[in-house]
Each structure stands twice: as structure tokens, then as C-alpha cells.
């Protein structure tokens with residue numbers, strides 16, 4: 001399984017290349033189109049548990065979307 005994935009930018013929908021492991025380790029990735037940042041840390045005030053649950057759902061979607069791709 002490749003660790004590199006992409007997430008659609010929540011602001012503009014552009015796919016942002018992310019590395020899952022780096023994201024989980026706290027790295028953030030910026031949208032090349034609008035500059036929005038994607039990170040595991042979540043937004044201020046959001047608990048780690050909530051961010052983690054959201055990421056798990058996101059990851060499931062990514063895995064689903066990634067099926068059939070090399």
C-alpha cells in the first residue's frame with residue numbers, strides 16, 4: 001500500500017497530495033491552489049479524538065477511492 005494519498009481541499013476541491021504517515025505525525029500539507037492547510041492536528045478547539053475519528057473516516061474514503069488505482 002502506498003502511503004502517499006490525496007485529499008480534496010475542503011475549500012476549493014483541488015486534490016492535495018499528502019503522505020499519510022507524515023500527516024499522522026503532525027505534518028501539515030498546503031493546497032497548491034488556495035493555500036488551505038490540511039493537518040491531523042485539526043482546527044483550534046477540536047479535540048484529538050474528534051480529529052482522529054474524522055481522519056479515520058477520511059482514510060476509509062481514500063482507501064475506497066484508491067481501489068483500482070495502481
Ligand SMILES: [Zn+2]
Pocket residue numbers: 009010011012013014031032033034035036
Ligand atoms: Zn484549495
